[in-house]
Every structure is written in C-alpha cells, then in structure tokens.
Amino acid sequence: MINRIVKGLRDLARPVGQSVFAVLVGLSIGALIMIISGNNPIAAYYALFKGAFGSLSGWLQTLTFATPLMLTAITFAVGMKAGIFNIGAEGQVYIGAVGAAWVGGWIALPAGLHVAAATAFGMLFGVLWALPAALLKIWRGVHEVISTIMFNWIAFYFAIFLVGHLAGERAELTKPAMTSARYAVLGESLTSVIFVVIALCILVYILLWRTRTGYELRLAGSNPDAARYAGISVRRAILISFIVGGLAAGLAGAAQVLGGHPSWALFKGMGNVANYGFMGIGIALIGRNHPIGGIFAAIFYGGLLNGRIAMQAEAGVYSELVYVILGIIIISLAIPDLLAIVKKRFK
Amino acid sequence: MIAKPETAVSKIYVVSDIGGRGDLSFNDMAFKGGDEAEEIYGVEMVELISTTSADYLPNLRAAARDPDSVLIVGVGFLLIDALLEVAQEYPDKNFAGIDTWTYWTALDAGITPPPNLMDIVYEEHKGSALVGALGALLAIHYDKPYIGGVFGMEIAVLWKFEIAYKWGAEWAVRWYESNYPSEYAAEPSTSIVNTPIDERVLYTYTGTFSDITKGYEAASVMYDEDAVVVYNIAGPLGLGINQAVDEIATAQSLTQGPPFWIGVDANQDWVNPGFVISSMMKRVDFGVTRATELVRKGLFRDVIEESPTGMLLGIGTEVAGIPMDGISVSTLADLDEFIEMGVAAEERTGESVLPMTPDEIRTTAAALRAAQPSWIWDAVAELEAKIRTGEPIADFDGDGELETVPAATTQVAVDYWRAIFGTL
Amino acid sequence: MGKMCLDFKKVSKIFAHFQRKKFSVPLIGLAAIVILLYGLEQAGLKIPSLIEMSLLVMTPLGLAAVGESINQKAGLINIGLEGIFLISAVIGVYAAVKIGSGVLGVLIGTLAGAFIGLLFAVICVYGRANQIVAGMGINIIAIGFVPFFMLTVWRSWLLTIPQFQISALFYNPIRLQPVTVLAIIAAILASILLYKTLFGLRIRAAGEKPEAVDVAGVRVDRIRLFTATLGGALCGLGGAFLALGWFGGIVKEISAGRGFIALACVVCAGLRPLRALGFAFMFGFAEALAVTIAILYKDILPENFIYMIPYIVTLVAVIIVGKAMFPRAIGKPYVRE
Known part of the structure; x- marks a missing residue:
C-alpha cells in the first residue's frame, strides 16, 4: 500500500514539477516587468496572494473565479487526450450561456427541475456548438484549430444577436434567471454550482481513466496507429472528446448565468463569459491535461484573477499583468522539456 | 453620519465598469470628479478598474472593506446588481451609482432600496x-x-x-x-x-x-x-x-x-x-464631487431619503435645494477646464x-x-x-x-x- | 453515417471537377465584385468610398496573411497574429512618440513583430514547443500586456497622436496609404519568392518534406526561423499600420479580432500569398458593405450576421478543400536525426 502511494507520488513529481517550474517562470517574468515599470514585485505579490488566499472571503471569491476555468480546462484537456486541439471552448461557453439564460429566464418550471433543466440546456447548447467542428474533422479532415477559431467568432456575434432577443426590461443583458433557476449563494459570489462543476470534473476523470471508452480515447490520442490496430475507432474517440468538451464548456456558460450572482444573466457584450475559454487552455496545461489537476490549476489561477484586485488597489500594479503571467506560463508549458533544457544548461 | 476623526485620510473609491481611465468620456469624467474631490475635500481617491463583469462584486467589496473608505462610486449601469448587493452587505458605507437605477431594481426584486445607496442619474x-x-x-x-x-x-x-x-x-x-x-x-x-x-x-x-x-x-x-x-x-x-x-x-x-x-x-x-x-x-464629475460633499457634510443619506429615485442632474435641476446642472452643451468657457486637464495629463505622462x-x-x-x-x-x-x-x-x-x-x-x-x- | 459519407464523396467529386477546370478563386471573386459594384452603384452607393475602406481593412489583414502564408508553407503555424498586431501597434506608437516620427514608429513596430516571430520560431524549432499552444500564449500575453503597458506609461488605454500619423500617398481618385502599396508589393514578392525561386522551393520543401531538405544540406531550422521572422515582421507592419497609418492613435483593443480574420484569409487562400491578399480585400469589402448597409438600409440583415461572413467563408473553404491545403509537416517540430 505504502509502496503504491510512494510510486504514485513519484509519478506525480515530474509533471507537477514541470507545472510548478512554468508557474515560477511566469511569476518571475511578471516580477521583472513590475521592476521595469517601477513597481515593487514583492509588495505586489504579497497583496495578490493575501487577497486571494489570505482570508475565507478571499478563498470564496477565488473559487468563484476558478469555477468556469475548471470546466474550460476540461474542454482543452479531453481534446488533448484524444489528440485534438479543441480551442473552441470560448464559443461553446457563449452558446451554453445563451441556452441557460433562455431556459432560466424565459421558461417557468417548478423549483428544482428548473435549475436542472436550465443547466442541462446550457450543456446541450455547448455540445451542439461543439459538434460541427467534430464532424468536420471526422468527415472532411478539417483541422480543428481552424474550425474552432472560426466557430468561436461566429458564436460571439451569434450570441450577441441572441442576447438582444432574450433581453427583458434591461437591454444590456438577458432576462435574469428566475429564482427557481438559480444556484444557492454560498458566500461572497460563490454559488452551489461549484459542486456540480467539481462533480463533472470527477466524472470526466472516471470516464477517462476508469472506463473502456476512456482508455480507447486516450490510446487513440497517444498512439492512433496502435489504436487502429486494436480495432479502436479514432473517429469515435474524437467525437466523444468534442462532446465531453462541449458539455464542460456549456456548463461553464450555464454556471456564469445560473450561478452568476448577482446579475444571473448573460451580458450583451459577453462581459461575464469572455476569455474563460482561452484561459482554460492555460489552466489545462498547468493541470497537465488532467481533470483533477485542472481543479487545482483553476484554483491557482482563480487566485491570481481575484488577488489582482488587491494587487492593484494596494500595490498600484495594473491588474492586467496577470494575463501576461498566464501567457508566459502557457508558452513555458508549450515547450515539452523546458525543465530538462534548463537543467542541462546549468549543469 | 460619518464620524471620522479629521486626522485619518478618508478615501473615495471609484469603481469603473469595463474599461477604466482613457475613454475620454464617461469613465474619465468620473475619475476627473475623483481628482477634484481630492483637491476640494482632501479625500484620497482610489481607482478600481474592472476588466470583466466578474470584477464588479470583488471590486466593490474590496472598497467597502477598506476601513478608511467613506464613499464608493460605481460608474455605469452595468454595476446595478453588484451595487445593490454590496450596499446591503455594508450598511455603514455610502455607495453611489452613476447612471444606475438601483431603486427600481430593488423594488422589482422585492427588496427595500438600501438607504446608503444613491443613484445619480442624468438628463442626457x-x-x-x-x-x-x-x-x-x-x-x-x-x-x-x-x-x-x-x-x-x-x-x-x-x-x-x-x-x-x-x-x-x-x-x-x-x-x-x-x-x-x-x-x-x-x-x-x-x-x-x-x-x-x-x-x-x-x-x-x-x-x-x-x-x-x-x-x-x-x-x-x-x-x-x-x-x-x-x-x-x-x-x-x-x-x-x-x-x-x-x-x-x-x-x-x-x-x-x-x-x-x-x-x-x-x-x-x-x-x-x-x-x-x-x-x-454630462457632468459625471459633478456627480462624484457632489456626492463627496454630501458625505462630508453628513447629508448623504438625507438626500437619498428625500429623493429615493436618485440624484437627478440635468438642465434646471437642483440637489438638496441648491440648483445644479449636470447636462449642458459645451461653451467656449468650458474649454479651459478641459485644456487644463490635457495639460495635467501631459505633465503626468510626459x-x-x-x-x-x-x-x-x-x-x-x-x-x-x-x-x-x-x-x-x-x-x-x-x-x-x-x-x-x-x-x-x-x-x-x-x-x-x-x-x-x-x-x-x-x-x-x-x-x-x-x-x-x-x-x- | 456511412450513407452520409457516400453523399459527401459525390459532392467532393463535383468540387474536384471544378478545381480541375482551374477556375481561379480570385478571378471569380474579382468578377463577382465587379458585378456587385455595378449593382451597388445603381443602388446609389458610393463606390470609391467602399473601395477606400476595403483597402484600409485589407492592409493589415493582407500583410499578416501574406507573412503567415510563407510561415505556414515552411511548416510553422502561428495563431498568435492577433497578439502580434496588438503588441506591435502599441510598441509602434510608443516609439513614434519617443522618437517623434510616425515612419520610424511603423518601422519599430515592424521590428517588434519580427522579434516576436523570431522568438516564436526559436521556441518552436529549438524548444520543440507545441505551435498552437505557443501561438495562443502570444495572444493571451497581448490581452494583458497592451492595457498594462498603456496604463503604466500613459495612464490611459487610449492615446491620440494625429501628428505622427502617416499621410496618404494621394487622395484622387481614391485615397491610398503607402502601407497599402507595401502590402500589395509584399504579396507579389512573396508569391515570386515561394514559386519562382530556389529558396522558395526550399521553403515549401521544409513544410512538405523537411527530411529531404535536410538531406540536401539545407538547414530546416534556419529556413523556419527566417519565415517566422518575416511573417512576424509583416504582421507587425500591419499592427503598426492600424495605429499609425489608419488612425493617429491607439486603443487597447485596436485590432479587435482582426488577427483571426487574417488567419482565415490564409486558410481560405490555401496558403497562397496573392490569394490571401485577395481574400483580405474581399473581407474588407464585406465589412465596408456591412457598415454601409447598416446605416442606409437597416433591417436587411442584422449586422451581427454580416460580421460572421469571413468566418463562414473560411469554414466553407476548408470544407471544400479539406485538409489537403496544409503542408504535410505543418505544426510538427523537425528534429534532425
């Protein structure tokens, strides 16, 4: 038993080490930029991490920021596991949010059922928006990077158009979700939708590592030739990865609406859903494309998104810097052996 | 209302909607008001810029938690829900929303409009x-x-x-x-x-x-x-x-x-x-300085009680019995003030x-x-x-x-x- | 599912038939535009203005698309064009203000783009980084860096500097920007480079069969470094043009997604530089038309749908051509044995 744990930890050490190293690279370059721009990085990071993790309210707000990121990370991660670059989470989040806002705001249903139905519709819409890219890949070999980028932008304009038709008395957002379609507020802005989100993360983990389908999907991604030889349909694996990704991204959109305290609606300019899909790519990479790793990565970056508010208020560092840090982490993680390369240089 | 010793520096927080300083219009006018409040009333202005709508609540809460904050201004109607929420959470703090209609939103939602939240609206x-x-x-x-x-x-x-x-x-x-x-x-x-x-x-x-x-x-x-x-x-x-x-x-x-x-x-x-x-x-700056003044004089909540639907600034409007316009077509005389703003910006940025x-x-x-x-x-x-x-x-x-x-x-x-x- | 596949094959055959007939896409496009222009003129629209605006929109798109075409031909795909646009625009403006010259600002913006392209290539070629992820990283860095830089330096995410704007070459019969001319020249030169020179052959070979290029004694890594740097430079020129040519000023989101439309141009054009420029013009024309229609003939089609045109056209193009357009080794790091 102990041996298994030790072995498990040892297996973990390398990927976690790479992520930690990339995060350190990101934070260091962030610090460098602060120094160049005349700020004190120690004061800034102190304010940031204290604001994000230094109190219960900080933690709750951090988890709020982390919630959608856990999901969009899954979209990218499951794609990667199947050998696919699904960067379409952004658009799927928009459309998922539209679905949830529609059912949540316009269709009266009994309490309990309502929130479930609205969530389900958000997820369904996410899948519907993910499917065309999957089918284009399977039938026409259209590269998913190209198709998902295009679908992201189509989704942007389409969602704005739809918000215009789903608006209630206020033209700047959809009609707010009815009380029966809202998740309960736990504290700060955090709502109970986070339990649904974590449940989905665990389900995806089970799907990937504890079922035959998951095994086939991962084999199709890591070694398509071997998969074909074993009679596994690579196309099926691709399709499943897109569906799971769409479910996750759709839930992210739904969570921003039905768990989107205090407006409970989708903003017309996509203000409360924008960029989560793109940030999810970075979260997935930090979490080593693992649904559970993604949870921790999302909490880390949710902390950055939350703590930047304190960083700007207390240390005077403009909060946009945290996007730069994420971008640098992403690029560091794009290099497969960065840690090894650096080690070799300094030996 | 605000019983602060004069020695402590009172802070006013200006929380922008998405954007922040630089639009040469709406948000900049709010910050201009903050700058002026600093000069006239000796308060310190803190800018909090929202980069997404998910920032509204944490920004407003961060401002409300600061023990030195005496007034928190939310700039723009997008902050309506967040202002309403945080104003109820922090009943001791004073909040103002520019272009907001929290009074009506509160009534629609069946909540008593908070006595510490002032809508500042304009006759655009x-x-x-x-x-x-x-x-x-x-x-x-x-x-x-x-x-x-x-x-x-x-x-x-x-x-x-x-x-x-x-x-x-x-x-x-x-x-x-x-x-x-x-x-x-x-x-x-x-x-x-x-x-x-x-x-x-x-x-x-x-x-x-x-x-x-x-x-x-x-x-x-x-x-x-x-x-x-x-x-x-x-x-x-x-x-x-x-x-x-x-x-x-x-x-x-x-x-x-x-x-x-x-x-x-x-x-x-x-x-x-x-x-x-x-x-x-649209003198958003007047709204901010006026709200600061009311807080300073301890009249902020009286004015809310008097006109719960908001402080209306327009043409021929008055606040607390004093005439005050908030809307005008610019004249040559107005130009100097804004040229000075430009000069100040030049000095600041080089x-x-x-x-x-x-x-x-x-x-x-x-x-x-x-x-x-x-x-x-x-x-x-x-x-x-x-x-x-x-x-x-x-x-x-x-x-x-x-x-x-x-x-x-x-x-x-x-x-x-x-x-x-x-x-x- | 099987039946649908069959149908699709039939459709593909029809498309292949058209392709064999060598109908040139740009030629058809051009003819369509001429007919459209005639119709629009009859409808009372002002054609010179439409063309002027199309050229403006085309310029940054075309520059980035031409550069990215060469880049992709050599086997690197950089989806960070949007980020390069933004960063080179802000660096260009900063330089223009510091030096006091719009032209030098554009030049330094171009160099900034080249530098990002080079960095990207080093990471991807020597670090064997995943190109899609690295490109996305560039975009996310730009989302943060540009407002951070502007707020830190100018305390404002908007800056007007009309005094450093590049002036037009001439105003009659239509207003023409010097950078627009550069974009057209770049497309022609890129086309010649790729298809008429030995070096172009090597670039294309580096994307198709890097092993063969290597065996022939040509360094694949250096080719890719060169193409990525060139691609970055052209994209940087486009970004600097946005701020210093089109406008005399900058806002934090000045490119507003144009980097992705440039990517769409590359894909639609099947990586051919001249065609990429053609698509850039067509998308520019669609945008100009969309704005005009929105103002003069409301309610014909919601603007949001018109803004989708470039992306839908791209999807249609990739559906027709399938995966055939990309070089075989695209996106894969090449490791010498």
Whole structure:
C-alpha cells in the first residue's frame, strides 16, 4: 500500500514539477516587468496572494473565479487526450450561456427541475456548438484549430444577436434567471454550482481513466496507429472528446448565468463569459491535461484573477499583468522539456 | 453620519465598469470628479478598474472593506446588481451609482432600496435634443440633407440619446419654419428641411465601445452621404469619427468644418478644434464631487431619503435645494477646464496629449464658433431656455398634446418614436 | 453515417471537377465584385468610398496573411497574429512618440513583430514547443500586456497622436496609404519568392518534406526561423499600420479580432500569398458593405450576421478543400536525426 502511494507520488513529481517550474517562470517574468515599470514585485505579490488566499472571503471569491476555468480546462484537456486541439471552448461557453439564460429566464418550471433543466440546456447548447467542428474533422479532415477559431467568432456575434432577443426590461443583458433557476449563494459570489462543476470534473476523470471508452480515447490520442490496430475507432474517440468538451464548456456558460450572482444573466457584450475559454487552455496545461489537476490549476489561477484586485488597489500594479503571467506560463508549458533544457544548461 | 476623526485620510473609491481611465468620456469624467474631490475635500481617491463583469462584486467589496473608505462610486449601469448587493452587505458605507437605477431594481426584486445607496442619474436626453437641434440648424445653414449619430452597444441609456437627438433635429426644422418662413420655403432640395422626417438622422449602433475602426467606418459612410455633423455617442469611438473628419479635411485642405462632429460626456472640443463644433457634456464629475460633499457634510443619506429615485442632474435641476446642472452643451468657457486637464495629463505622462498649444486651441475653437451664424446659437439657447422651464415644448408625435423632450428608456417608447423619426 | 459519407464523396467529386477546370478563386471573386459594384452603384452607393475602406481593412489583414502564408508553407503555424498586431501597434506608437516620427514608429513596430516571430520560431524549432499552444500564449500575453503597458506609461488605454500619423500617398481618385502599396508589393514578392525561386522551393520543401531538405544540406531550422521572422515582421507592419497609418492613435483593443480574420484569409487562400491578399480585400469589402448597409438600409440583415461572413467563408473553404491545403509537416517540430 505504502509502496503504491510512494510510486504514485513519484509519478506525480515530474509533471507537477514541470507545472510548478512554468508557474515560477511566469511569476518571475511578471516580477521583472513590475521592476521595469517601477513597481515593487514583492509588495505586489504579497497583496495578490493575501487577497486571494489570505482570508475565507478571499478563498470564496477565488473559487468563484476558478469555477468556469475548471470546466474550460476540461474542454482543452479531453481534446488533448484524444489528440485534438479543441480551442473552441470560448464559443461553446457563449452558446451554453445563451441556452441557460433562455431556459432560466424565459421558461417557468417548478423549483428544482428548473435549475436542472436550465443547466442541462446550457450543456446541450455547448455540445451542439461543439459538434460541427467534430464532424468536420471526422468527415472532411478539417483541422480543428481552424474550425474552432472560426466557430468561436461566429458564436460571439451569434450570441450577441441572441442576447438582444432574450433581453427583458434591461437591454444590456438577458432576462435574469428566475429564482427557481438559480444556484444557492454560498458566500461572497460563490454559488452551489461549484459542486456540480467539481462533480463533472470527477466524472470526466472516471470516464477517462476508469472506463473502456476512456482508455480507447486516450490510446487513440497517444498512439492512433496502435489504436487502429486494436480495432479502436479514432473517429469515435474524437467525437466523444468534442462532446465531453462541449458539455464542460456549456456548463461553464450555464454556471456564469445560473450561478452568476448577482446579475444571473448573460451580458450583451459577453462581459461575464469572455476569455474563460482561452484561459482554460492555460489552466489545462498547468493541470497537465488532467481533470483533477485542472481543479487545482483553476484554483491557482482563480487566485491570481481575484488577488489582482488587491494587487492593484494596494500595490498600484495594473491588474492586467496577470494575463501576461498566464501567457508566459502557457508558452513555458508549450515547450515539452523546458525543465530538462534548463537543467542541462546549468549543469 | 460619518464620524471620522479629521486626522485619518478618508478615501473615495471609484469603481469603473469595463474599461477604466482613457475613454475620454464617461469613465474619465468620473475619475476627473475623483481628482477634484481630492483637491476640494482632501479625500484620497482610489481607482478600481474592472476588466470583466466578474470584477464588479470583488471590486466593490474590496472598497467597502477598506476601513478608511467613506464613499464608493460605481460608474455605469452595468454595476446595478453588484451595487445593490454590496450596499446591503455594508450598511455603514455610502455607495453611489452613476447612471444606475438601483431603486427600481430593488423594488422589482422585492427588496427595500438600501438607504446608503444613491443613484445619480442624468438628463442626457435634454442635452441630446440640444445638439440634435444644433446639428439640424447647421445642416440648414450648409444646405446638407442629413445629420449623423454613431452609437455604441444598443442599451437603454443610449436610446435616450437617440430619440432626443432626433427630436431636437425636428424641433430645429420647425423653429426655422416659423422664424424664417420665406427662407424655409426657398431651401434647396439638399437641405435637411426637405429630407423626410424619418430620414434626417443617419445612425447606427456599432455594438462596441472600444473598436475604433467601427466608429471610423460608420462616420465615413455618414459624411459620404453628406451628413453635416456626426454625434459621437460611443465614447472612445470618437477617435474613429475624428479620423474620418481628418481625412476629409486633409483631402480638401480644410482648417475648419463642415464636416463637424459633436463630442459626448466630456468636453471633447479640444480633440480637434475647428471640427468639433460642440460637446454634449454630462457632468459625471459633478456627480462624484457632489456626492463627496454630501458625505462630508453628513447629508448623504438625507438626500437619498428625500429623493429615493436618485440624484437627478440635468438642465434646471437642483440637489438638496441648491440648483445644479449636470447636462449642458459645451461653451467656449468650458474649454479651459478641459485644456487644463490635457495639460495635467501631459505633465503626468510626459507625452503630448493636446493637438496644439492651449492658446491655439482656444483661438481655433472660438473662430469655429464665430464662423457659424448667430441665429444658430440663438435657436439652441432658445430651446435650452424652454427645456429649463420644464414646460411642454412641442407636439411631434401628433397625439394632440405638447410634450417635453422625450426620455425613451424602454423598447416600447423607442419603437413609438422610431415610427415617427424613422428607423433608417 | 456511412450513407452520409457516400453523399459527401459525390459532392467532393463535383468540387474536384471544378478545381480541375482551374477556375481561379480570385478571378471569380474579382468578377463577382465587379458585378456587385455595378449593382451597388445603381443602388446609389458610393463606390470609391467602399473601395477606400476595403483597402484600409485589407492592409493589415493582407500583410499578416501574406507573412503567415510563407510561415505556414515552411511548416510553422502561428495563431498568435492577433497578439502580434496588438503588441506591435502599441510598441509602434510608443516609439513614434519617443522618437517623434510616425515612419520610424511603423518601422519599430515592424521590428517588434519580427522579434516576436523570431522568438516564436526559436521556441518552436529549438524548444520543440507545441505551435498552437505557443501561438495562443502570444495572444493571451497581448490581452494583458497592451492595457498594462498603456496604463503604466500613459495612464490611459487610449492615446491620440494625429501628428505622427502617416499621410496618404494621394487622395484622387481614391485615397491610398503607402502601407497599402507595401502590402500589395509584399504579396507579389512573396508569391515570386515561394514559386519562382530556389529558396522558395526550399521553403515549401521544409513544410512538405523537411527530411529531404535536410538531406540536401539545407538547414530546416534556419529556413523556419527566417519565415517566422518575416511573417512576424509583416504582421507587425500591419499592427503598426492600424495605429499609425489608419488612425493617429491607439486603443487597447485596436485590432479587435482582426488577427483571426487574417488567419482565415490564409486558410481560405490555401496558403497562397496573392490569394490571401485577395481574400483580405474581399473581407474588407464585406465589412465596408456591412457598415454601409447598416446605416442606409437597416433591417436587411442584422449586422451581427454580416460580421460572421469571413468566418463562414473560411469554414466553407476548408470544407471544400479539406485538409489537403496544409503542408504535410505543418505544426510538427523537425528534429534532425
């Protein structure tokens, strides 16, 4: 038993080490930029991490920021596991949010059922928006990077158009979700939708590592030739990865609406859903494309998104810097052996 | 209400909606108010910029948690829900929302409107009617068929601008008809008086408050159609409109309009003196300084109690018994204040911000205004005087009753007036 | 599912038939535009203005697309064009203000783009980084860096500097920007480079069969470094043009997604530089038309749908051509044995 744990930890050490190293690279370059721009990085990071993790309210707000990121990370991660670059989470989040806002705001249903139905519709819409890219890949070999980028932008304009038709008395957002379609507020802005989100993360983990389908999907991604030889349909694996990704991204959109305290609606300019899909790519990479790793990565970056508010208020560092840090982490993680390369240089 | 020892530095927080400093209009005016409050009332202003709508709550809460904060201003109606929430969480703190209607939102949601949250609202429609009249009068003078308007995202606040702008244009045409009947009858076919009532205003909702290319493209089309003036109702998109004007000016070697454009929220006359004929000033800065003053004097909550629907700043309005306007069409006298702002920005950043020296700006702007016939300015002043009395002015919807400048804030009202003034 | 596949094959055959007939896409496009222009003129629209605006929109798109075409031909795909646009625009403006010259600002913006392209290539070629992820990283860095830089330096995310704007070459019959001419020249030169020179052959071979290029004694890594740097430079020129050519000023989101439309141009054009420029013009024309229609003929088609045109056209193009357009080794790091 102990041996298994030790072995498990040892297996973990390398990927976690790479992520930690990339995060350190990101934070260091962030610090460098602060120094160049005349700020004190120690004061800034102190304010940031204290604001994000230094109190219960900080933690709750951090988890709020982390919630959608856990999901969009899954979209990218499951794609990667199947050998696919699904960067379409952004658009799927928009459309998922539209679905949830529609059912949540316009269709009266009994309490309990309502929130479930609205969530389900958000997820369904996410899948519907993910499917065309999957089918284009399977039938026409259209590269998913190209198709998902295009679908992201189509989704942007389409969602704005739809918000215009789903608006209630206020033209700047959809009609707010009815009380029966809202998740309960736990504290700060955090709502109970986070339990649904974590449940989905665990389900995806089970799907990937504890079922035959998951095994086939991962084999199709890591070694398509071997998969074909074993009679596994690579196309099926691709399709499943897109569906799971769409479910996750759709839930992210739904969570921003039905768990989107205090407006409970989708903003017309996509203000409360924008960029989560793109940030999810970075979260997935930090979490080593693992649904559970993604949870921790999302909490880390949710902390950055939350703590930047304190960083700007207390240390005077403009909060946009945290996007730069994420971008640098992403690029560091794009290099497969960065840690090894650096080690070799300094030996 | 606020029993703070004078030794501690009181802070006012200005929480912007998405954007923050730099839009040359709405948000900048709020920060300008904060800067002024620092000078006048010795408070310290802290800016909190929201980069997404998920930032509203944490930003407002961060401000409320600061023990030194005495006033937290949320800038923009997007913060309505967040303000309502945090104001209830922190009943000891004072909150103000610019352009918000939290009172009504609270009632709709079945909540008692918090006694510590003040809506600060503006009569943008009245100012828009004035610049609409100004635009139409210029069109009459220069025999041009259209006036234009470039809007941001289609939201309720902007409907007020749109309908009133069109209403003001109609008022100007009617004014000209009754004051100069023979000239009116002799106007050439290209004059706006001969354009059908539902086609006079070329307008578009660009769907953005940040993509300046859309502002440029829209304004270019309008000037191409021979619009004499374009009203900027999209903050930073004025940069795009200005570019469109600049190109016409360069191509035809003009030093002075037409074509013109009209600034919004702030006084934008200095951006391109000679071509910005005027600005519809919405004094968000007054709102911030006034709220700070009320907090300082301990009157903040009394004023909320007195006028729960909000502190209304407009033309001929008053706050706590003291007359105070919040809407005006910029005059030459207003220019200095904003040139000073530009000079301060130059000192702060070390970059040149103003397009020419302050003196040149003053001379150019004065020359531009002097070049327009005085009856135009007189007519605008006449309309302003009428608006100020608050009495009904004209009947343009044909319902047999005189109306004041309409404030269209609902889809129903907008559709009603668009049926008259045109969707085209 | 099987039946649908069959149908699709039939459709593909029809498309293949058209392709064999050598109908040139740009030629058809051009003819369509001429017919359209005639119709629009009849409808009372002002054609010179439409063309002027199309050229403005085309310029940054075309520059980035031409550069990215060469880049992709050599086997690197950089989806960070949007980020390069933004960063080079802000660096260009900063330089223009500091030096006091718009032209030098554009030049330094171009160099900034080249530098990002080079960095990207080093990471991807020597670090064997995943190109899609690295490109996305560039975009996310730009989302943060540009407002951070502007707020830190100018305390404002908007800056007007009309005094440093590059002036047009001439105004009649239409206004023409010098950078627009550069974009057209770049497309022609890129076309010649790729298809008429030995070096172009090597670039294409580096994307198709890097092993063969290597065997022939040509360094694949250096080719890719060169193409990525060139691609970055052209994209940087496009970004600097946005701020200093089109506008005399900058806002934090000045490119507003145009980097992705440039990517769409590359894909639609099947990586051919001249065609990419053609698509850039067509998308520019669609945008100009969209704005005009929105103002003069409301309610024909909601603007939001018109803004989708470039993306839908791209999807249609990739559906027709399938995966055939990309070089075989695209996106894969090449490791010398």
